Amino acid sequence: MAxxxxxxxxxxxxxxxxxxxxxxxxxxxxxxxxxxxxGQVLVRNHVLSVDPYIRMRMEAVDSYAPVMRMGEVLVxxxxxxxxxxxxxGFREGDWVxxxxxWQDFSVAQAGELQAIxxxxxxxxxxxxxxxxxxxxxxxxxxxxxxxxxGETVLVSAAxxxxxGVVGQLARHxxxxxxxxxxxxxxxxxxxxxxxxDECVDYKAANFNEALRLALPQGVDVYFDNVGGPILDAVxxxxxxxxxxxxxxxxxxxxxxxxxxxxxxxxxxxxxxxLRGFVLSDHRDQFEAANQALLAAYAAGHLxxxxxxxxxxxxxxQAFIQxxxxxxxxxxxxxxx
Amino acid sequence: MAxxxxxxxxxxxxxxxxxxxxxxxxxxxxxxxxxxxxGQVLVRNHVLSVDPYIRMRMEAVDSYAPVMRMGEVLVxxxxxxxxxxxxxGFREGDWVxxxxxWQDFSVAQAGELQAIxxxxxxxxxxxxxxxxxxxxxxxxxxxxxxxxxGETVLVSAAxxxxxGVVGQLARHxxxxxxxxxxxxxxxxxxxxxxxxDECVDYKAANFNEALRLALPQGVDVYFDNVGGPILDAVxxxxxxxxxxxxxxxxxxxxxxxxxxxxxxxxxxxxxxxLRGFVLSDHRDQFEAANQALLAAYAAGHLxxxxxxxxxxxxxxQAFIQxxxxxxxxxxxxxxx
Numbered sequence: 253m254a255x256x257x258x259x260x261x262x263x264x265x266x267x268x269x270x271x272x273x274x275x276x277x278x279x280x281x282x283x284x285x286x287x288x289x290x291g292q293v294l295v296r297n298h299v300l301s302v303d304p305y306i307r308m309r310m311e312a313v314d315s316y317a318p319v320m321r322m323g324e325v326l327v328x329x330x331x332x333x334x335x336x337x338x339x340x341g342f343r344e345g346d347w348v349x350x351x352x353x354w355q356d357f358s359v360a361q362a363g364e365l366q367a368i369x370x371x372x373x374x375x376x377x378x379x380x381x382x383x384x385x386x387x388x389x390x391x392x393x394x395x396x397x398x399x400x401x402g403e404t405v406l407v408s409a410a411x412x413x414x415x416g417v418v419g420q421l422a423r424h425x426x427x428x429x430x431x432x433x434x435x436x437x438x439x440x441x442x443x444x445x446x447x448x449d450e451c452v453d454y455k456a457a458n459f460n461e462a463l464r465l466a467l468p469q470g471v472d473v474y475f476d477n478v479g480g481p482i483l484d485a486v487x488x489x490x491x492x493x494x495x496x497x498x499x500x501x502x503x504x505x506x507x508x509x510x511x512x513x514x515x516x517x518x519x520x521x522x523x524x525x526l527r528g529f530v531l532s533d534h535r536d537q538f539e540a541a542n543q544a545l546l547a548a549y550a551a552g553h554l555x556x557x558x559x560x561x562x563x564x565x566x567x568x569q570a571f572i573q574x575x576x577x578x579x580x581x582x583x584x585x586x587x588x
Numbered sequence: 589m590a591x592x593x594x595x596x597x598x599x600x601x602x603x604x605x606x607x608x609x610x611x612x613x614x615x616x617x618x619x620x621x622x623x624x625x626x627g628q629v630l631v632r633n634h635v636l637s638v639d640p641y642i643r644m645r646m647e648a649v650d651s652y653a654p655v656m657r658m659g660e661v662l663v664x665x666x667x668x669x670x671x672x673x674x675x676x677g678f679r680e681g682d683w684v685x686x687x688x689x690w691q692d693f694s695v696a697q698a699g700e701l702q703a704i705x706x707x708x709x710x711x712x713x714x715x716x717x718x719x720x721x722x723x724x725x726x727x728x729x730x731x732x733x734x735x736x737x738g739e740t741v742l743v744s745a746a747x748x749x750x751x752g753v754v755g756q757l758a759r760h761x762x763x764x765x766x767x768x769x770x771x772x773x774x775x776x777x778x779x780x781x782x783x784x785d786e787c788v789d790y791k792a793a794n795f796n797e798a799l800r801l802a803l804p805q806g807v808d809v810y811f812d813n814v815g816g817p818i819l820d821a822v823x824x825x826x827x828x829x830x831x832x833x834x835x836x837x838x839x840x841x842x843x844x845x846x847x848x849x850x851x852x853x854x855x856x857x858x859x860x861x862l863r864g865f866v867l868s869d870h871r872d873q874f875e876a877a878n879q880a881l882l883a884a885y886a887a888g889h890l891x892x893x894x895x896x897x898x899x900x901x902x903x904x905q906a907f908i909q910x911x912x913x914x915x916x917x918x919x920x921x922x923x924x
Contacts (some may be wrong), residue, residue: 512848
């Protein structure tokens with residue numbers, strides 16, 4: 253460990269945002285690199301995952317999970333390497349992922365870490381298509397979307413990390429995959445990078461009409477990451493007995509006032525099932541999901557795409573830009 | 589048949605309503621009593637069921653079911669007696685229920701009729717707690733609500749026909765049953781007639797606070813008959829993994845503009861399942877439901893309550909008043 257830094261940079265929560273977070277919501281602090289005690293591992297974080305759900309945890313009121321306290325290190329998964337181990341099962345140099353936070357170094361219990369095989373895929377993929385992101389997509393689609401071959405699967409935030417995996421899994425299952433994304437360029441990318449059959453630009457003036465035209469057979473599964481007005485536009489296009497797994501509400505995270513969804517009567521008329529889900533409730537599915545994702549990746553049916561920002565100090569800016577939709581695929585921060 | 593009238597009065601659909609229907613939407617026509625042909629039965633309708641769903645079928649655009657055409661006899665179930673039979677299995681004097689419409693006499697195929705046993709319960713109960721109404725309550729609660737003993741079941745339109753049965757079934761299953769109804773008097777009646785543990789007046793100024801106080805353990809199942817602002821008030825009180833069977837949207841049927849539901853983020857936060865259902869999709873459940881309802885009725889656990897309007901000619905007024913919440917229990921029209 254002679255060549256390692258002796259100081260650990262951490263980004264902590266400084267102030268609750270009003271609407272879109274600003275750099276003033278974060279603070280970069282420096283402290284000595286911690287020492288692992290018995291049963292613990294010291295990890296050097298190489299890549300950090302920056303996720304929309306964090307915005308919800310910056311609120312003053314608990315949402316799906318408890319809010320963050322002031323001064324707390326920002327939550328987030330990282331991929332890194334063990335630099336010192338006092339736990340059996342982990343050795344120096346091992347690659348791991350875990351919920352290790354926005355910092356250079358983390359100590360963790362062995363049970364909080366998963367070993368990853370960087371000969372199968374790059375470490376960053378284990379934070380994206382082969383990590384929690386991919387598992388979220390798989391669980392939401394398979395458990396709550398329950399798509400059948402030939403059905404149409406619509407995905408919002410299709411250019412995002414979860415959405416991209418959902419579309420690829422749907423295609424692989426024999427479904428028609430239609431995405432919704434912001435801007436023509438992103439829509440083109442969604443089709444090219446992930447193989448969606450169609451992708452509709454929600455920023456276009458004729459969005460409602462374009463959406464209808466892209467869905468000649470209606471929607472059987474709407475995998476929703478955004479809620480709000482896009483959900484409202486989709487509801488009248490959902491087929492009878494359609495399923496809507498609700499994975500997130502990105503459109504609402506920075507909103508002053510919640511959007512009022514007007515077309516809920518379609519949930520009754522069309523016997524729709526709308527189901528909110530959070531990944532941590534479904535640990536019993538992780539192994540099946542991971543196996544399916546790795547197999548699809550190995551066979552070339554699942555592509556990982558990422559937007560990489562360099563430098564831990566730029567993580568707040570990467571997070572803010574991601575909430576504005578500046579990224580494509582998984583938003584990551586290269587720390588080392 | 590010598591003493592029977594030779595003329596049949598029918599109430600037909602005359603004009604689409606704007607907002608609340610008016611008597612001008614209906615017309616009473618007279619024609620000769622029809623003759624049954626081979627395989628048919630002629631039924632004299634004694635009691636007519638008048639239901640909120642009809643309002644949706646008066647729209648210009650199909651909803652959960654096709655809209656009614658102008659000049660069509662209003663749809664509705666009746667209880668009546670066979671006055672002439674050319675079908676095996678039915679004899680003169682037999683009591684039956686069927687979807688026979690707003691009229692004095694109906695011809696029907698034998699397969700469209702169900703025989704009822706008026707020694708077990710009065711004929712009108714087979715249009716309410718022991719009929720489609722009761723089956724709707726049972727299917728929605730058991731299939732989609734899935735209440736467990738000790739859970740809290742909340743029901744909107746608790747003073748209505750479906751709501752009253754839901755509350756009684758929930759109590760019988762060992763749940764706490766809380767109703768929502770319009771006005772103090774109705775709330776008192778809901779508790780007294782059906783045995784709800786609590787009932788909250790949605791017309792009261794302190795509705796939100798009173799609702800919260802009536803639900804110290806939150807809501808595990810919200811059986812929703814009304815949608816709109818009451819659904820919005822309930823969502824923040826639903827427990828994690830709560831279930832919301834959506835049985836109807838009475839609050840929205842006469843609305844100019846659909847209400848925008850603001851608290852859908854709770855569906856995500858609390859992993860709620862919101863499920864629209866329509867009884868006709870669940871014929872495979874009818875036998876189990878009917879058996880359960882009859883058993884509960886026989887054992888005294890299920891009470892049928894009705895509001896009876898006299899005279900077929902007053903059916904439109906009964907329907908209009910019911911949409912305004914003037915009734916308690918099942919709204920029926922005594923034809924004979």
